[in-house]
Amino acid sequence: MASGLCLSHSLLHTRGPLRRWCCSSLAFASRPSANAFLGARYGNHNTLSVLRRSVVSCSASSLSTAASAGVAAEGVSRNVVEVLEERGLIESVTSEELKATCMKQRLKVYCGFDPTAESLHLGNLLGIIVLSWFQRCGHIPVALIGGATGRIGDPSGKSKERPALDDDTLVRNVNGIRKILSNILKGNSDEDEKVVVLNNYDWLKEISLLDFLKDVGKYARVGTMMAKESVKARLNSEDGMSYTEFTYQLLQGYDFVHLFREEGISVQIGGSDQWGNITAGTDLVRRLLQQEGAYGLTFPLLLKSDGTKFGKSESGAIWLAPSSLSPYNFYQHLFATPDADVIKFMKRLTFVDIKEIEALEASMKQPGYAPNSVQKRLAEEVTRFVHGEQGLTEALKATQALAPGAAAALDSQTLEAIAQDVPSCSISYSVVGKPLVDVSVSTGLLQSKAAVRRLIKQGGLYLNNVKVEDEGKTMVAEDIIDDKIFLLSAGKKNRLVVRVTR
Numbered sequence: 001m002a003s004g005l006c007l008s009h010s011l012l013h014t015r016g017p018l019r020r021w022c023c024s025s026l027a028f029a030s031r032p033s034a035n036a037f038l039g040a041r042y043g044n045h046n047t048l049s050v051l052r053r054s055v056v057s058c059s060a061s062s063l064s065t066a067a068s069a070g071v072a073a074e075g076v077s078r079n080v081v082e083v084l085e086e087r088g089l090i091e092s093v094t095s096e097e098l099k100a101t102c103m104k105q106r107l108k109v110y111c112g113f114d115p116t117a118e119s120l121h122l123g124n125l126l127g128i129i130v131l132s133w134f135q136r137c138g139h140i141p142v143a144l145i146g147g148a149t150g151r152i153g154d155p156s157g158k159s160k161e162r163p164a165l166d167d168d169t170l171v172r173n174v175n176g177i178r179k180i181l182s183n184i185l186k187g188n189s190d191e192d193e194k195v196v197v198l199n200n201y202d203w204l205k206e207i208s209l210l211d212f213l214k215d216v217g218k219y220a221r222v223g224t225m226m227a228k229e230s231v232k233a234r235l236n237s238e239d240g241m242s243y244t245e246f247t248y249q250l251l252q253g254y255d256f257v258h259l260f261r262e263e264g265i266s267v268q269i270g271g272s273d274q275w276g277n278i279t280a281g282t283d284l285v286r287r288l289l290q291q292e293g294a295y296g297l298t299f300p301l302l303l304k305s306d307g308t309k310f311g312k313s314e315s316g317a318i319w320l321a322p323s324s325l326s327p328y329n330f331y332q333h334l335f336a337t338p339d340a341d342v343i344k345f346m347k348r349l350t351f352v353d354i355k356e357i358e359a360l361e362a363s364m365k366q367p368g369y370a371p372n373s374v375q376k377r378l379a380e381e382v383t384r385f386v387h388g389e390q391g392l393t394e395a396l397k398a399t400q401a402l403a404p405g406a407a408a409a410l411d412s413q414t415l416e417a418i419a420q421d422v423p424s425c426s427i428s429y430s431v432v433g434k435p436l437v438d439v440s441v442s443t444g445l446l447q448s449k450a451a452v453r454r455l456i457k458q459g460g461l462y463l464n465n466v467k468v469e470d471e472g473k474t475m476v477a478e479d480i481i482d483d484k485i486f487l488l489s490a491g492k493k494n495r496l497v498v499r500v501t502r
């Protein structure tokens with residue numbers, strides 16, 4: 001049974017579907033012409049001009065006219081393809097027709113994530129954001145977790161075969177990712193809007209090897225499979241590629257067939273590295289189901305300033321799960337975005353109106369611009385989207401409390417949150433009445449009492465963000481916030497959260 005969070009209609013996956021390929025109950029408002037499926041790769045930053053040059057079945061101007069003439073399908077508020085173009089969120093689409101189709105009908109759109117870690121990361125967030133844009137424009141987003149494909153390993157963008165994950169790890173990762181997807185998508189949609197999270201293990205586990213080879217493999221051309229970037233790159237490498245990984249594109253392709261037929265999902269999105277897998281899906285729908293109307297859309301990968309991609313395999317992933325990276329640290333990473341990238345990230349990672357982003361861009365060039373103001377806005381918007389209002393409040397409180405020279409009043413909740421990001425230790429309540437000099441050494445903040453005294457003289461020791469002036473200070477009950485915790489700081493950067501046990 002499908003593990004959809006709130007699945008509106010159940011998946012019909014008996015062994016039957018493999019025999020029901022040619023009869024789909026889906027009704028599509030438009031049937032694209034065959035040459036519309038030649039596909040159009042968008043230039044990275046020049047999407048509109050490429051689009052105009054290669055329009056096949058309808059011109060860009062006729063689309064805008066159609067939209068402004070108010071012929072949009074009920075529930076569809078804006079042209080999502082235009083919105084995504086405007087924000088630099090389209091790398092390629094399989095057909096120009098999508099731009100017209102997305103105004104004529106409410107589309108179901110999916111993005112898949114393999115469970116290769118317990119959390120998703122900032123790069124994966126783009127898929128969630130694009131899903132969310134579809135939703136904001138009136139379409140229906142579906143997130144998919146690759147419980148089955150995660151066992152095979154996507155070779156896209158990988159120079160080496162991925163190590164196989166054991167079952168326990170896979171289950172843990174699937175659960176972790178499901179939680180993130182549900183939280184973010186649910187938190188950012190209307191209360192009564194259902195969020196669907198599927199797991200491809202639910203249908204792929206049903207299919208026998210013989211059925212798969214006979215019924216799916218027959219429709220796949222080896223030459224086309226070999227020509228995919230993910231395969232070509234690996235075939236030229238020393239280790240080559242296993243048959244297992246070679247079949248990955250077919251599994252993802254079959255997912256699209258299944259979702260198109262059983263769930264009425266007609267659009268698959270993914271990062272640009274997913275182009276080969278996505279087109280494997282649109283091809284299979286055409287060959288196997290003999291149906292037109294399946295679209296693929298990719299977005300550019302989010303890159304760091306050094307040109308490497310934000311990813312889970314790269315060092316220092318910016319995780320979305322609060323258990324892997326606190327909202328405070330998440331916020332700080334975004335706050336540290338270089339000026340050169342901040343406007344691009346505002347467009348791709350937030351839902352702030354494009355006009356407002358342009359105004360922010362102009363403000364950065366003004367003489368009175370307060371440095372990092374746009375970074376602050378970026379960090380706030382993205383943290384709110386990922387961690388909710390409460391996560392943002394936690395991040396802002398911790399930021400205030402940990403800012404050099406902070407005078408923020410502390411509470412135990414903030415300190416507990418900070419304890420995820422700075423060293424912490426526990427001490428017994430008998431600390432009350434002890435000299436602070438001794439406590440600073442016994443907690444490991446500083447090496448010796450002499451060092452503590454020297455620091456106090458220099459004005460560098462802080463207790464709960466308040467400068468300690470008196471070398472003879474002893475701890476009193478009021479120093480222990482909410483009777484449980486306090487913060488010691490040596491200078492502005494060296495912090496220690498101390499939990500007090502009774």
Ligand SMILES: Nc1ncnc2c1ncn2[C@@H]1O[C@H](COP(=O)(O)OP(=O)(O)OP(=O)(O)O)[C@@H](O)[C@H]1O
Binds near residue numbers: 127270273301310
């Ligand atoms: N930096 C990125 N920018 C945009 N999209 C990304 C980025 N990294 C991953 N994605 C997209 O997220 C989806 C899930 O990707 P995937 O699970 O392979 O993540 P990954 O970080 O690339 O994993 P791994 O590092 O294990 O390959 C895909 O659509 C992929 O294109």
Ligand SMILES: N[C@@H](Cc1ccc(O)cc1)C(=O)O
Binds near residue numbers: 251
């Ligand atoms: N191949 C995708 C995940 C995915 C899996 C199955 C799908 O149907 C779609 C996408 C990735 O690794 O990022």
